[in-house]
Amino acid sequence: MFRLLAGRFFASLGTLFFVGLVLFALTRAGPGSPARIVLGADATSQQIAQFEHANGLDRPFLEQYAAWLFDVLRGDFGKSFVTGRDVAGEIAGALPVTLSIVLLAFAIALVVGIGIGILAALRPSGPFASVTRLGVVLGLSIPAFWLGIVLIRFIAVELRWLPPGGYVPPSSGLIAHLQTIAMPAVSLAVYYVAVLARMTQASLQDALRGDYVRTARAMGLSSPRIVFYALLNALPPVINLAALSFGYMFGWALIIEQVFNIPGLSRALLNAISQRDFLLLQGIVFLFTAIFVLANLGADLVNRVLDPRQRSAA
Numbered sequence: 001m002f003r004l005l006a007g008r009f010f011a012s013l014g015t016l017f018f019v020g021l022v023l024f025a026l027t028r029a030g031p032g033s034p035a036r037i038v039l040g041a042d043a044t045s046q047q048i049a050q051f052e053h054a055n056g057l058d059r060p061f062l063e064q065y066a067a068w069l070f071d072v073l074r075g076d077f078g079k080s081f082v083t084g085r086d087v088a089g090e091i092a093g094a095l096p097v098t099l100s101i102v103l104l105a106f107a108i109a110l111v112v113g114i115g116i117g118i119l120a121a122l123r124p125s126g127p128f129a130s131v132t133r134l135g136v137v138l139g140l141s142i143p144a145f146w147l148g149i150v151l152i153r154f155i156a157v158e159l160r161w162l163p164p165g166g167y168v169p170p171s172s173g174l175i176a177h178l179q180t181i182a183m184p185a186v187s188l189a190v191y192y193v194a195v196l197a198r199m200t201q202a203s204l205q206d207a208l209r210g211d212y213v214r215t216a217r218a219m220g221l222s223s224p225r226i227v228f229y230a231l232l233n234a235l236p237p238v239i240n241l242a243a244l245s246f247g248y249m250f251g252w253a254l255i256i257e258q259v260f261n262i263p264g265l266s267r268a269l270l271n272a273i274s275q276r277d278f279l280l281l282q283g284i285v286f287l288f289t290a291i292f293v294l295a296n297l298g299a300d301l302v303n304r305v306l307d308p309r310q311r312s313a314a
Helices: 002-027 034-039 045-054 061-073 087-122 127-141 144-158 174-208 211-218 223-259 265-274 278-306 308-313
Strands: none
Touching: 002 061, 002 278, 034 045, 061 278, 087 127, 087 174, 087 223, 087 265, 087 278, 127 174, 144 174, 144 223, 174 223, 211 223, 223 265, 223 278, 265 278
16 A cells, blocks of 8 residues: 555656656747846846856756756745745745635535535436536536626625625635635636536446445345445545546636636736746746646545555555
8 A cells, every 4th residue: 555655656746847847848948038038128148148147047958957846845936037036935925815715616616516416316317407417517618707707797796795806815804705705716616516516426326326236225224324335436536526626726716816806826827927937937837736736646545545446456
């Protein structure tokens, strides 16, 4: 078991190193030098050369990457060439904003999506299953940013139940904080509620058709206990999909933050792109990659706990 977990960990680490290398290469593939942006169009060749030498930009590519990766592993993402501010500090300031939206959206997707999927699987021929199928189609079809605009129009402007945008940190009041992230989180969660509901329904229905379920019924086991065991067997693909969804949510959160004017990672990322601040851009994208990889690693570990066959195979 330990060897398998160690293998998964090092495979995830290798993925991060490879993605970091590709990202490092892409951010430097554009024309021009960061020195031209920092020093201005009137900078001389000598001034540009001095800037590049002072910041290590004249070193070989792999040497630059190794130095950057070593610093990142120590939690140091460098200092922005454009603003001079610490990149890790800028990310740390914006990450809690985006993370609060994603975590609430993920909780909604898990609870509502898996709950609806279980109920639809247990009543496959009833009206609830038909409504679920229609709801899944609608949830998969509605763009998150459009739903956000609709919620602002009716919930914030017409009904005045919630603020139309902005962000209040938890330190200023939990209720006010939840009010500012409620609509963004719902806008982000609807698609993944539909995805998880459909996967849960299909996986649980397949598990309930298994031979062990018929045997358990013949032995007189209670229906709740049978459903519980079937759900344990149905969960691994749902958990894998949930891990992927958690990673994808960070990408969609960047758009949702723009709709609701929330100063999260989207604003930092757009500023980095517009200013060609590739150190900040590298840091944000590398962070998203790390979250995605860690989410999938966590899903593997949870599945090892839930599935005895995987534990015995280890």
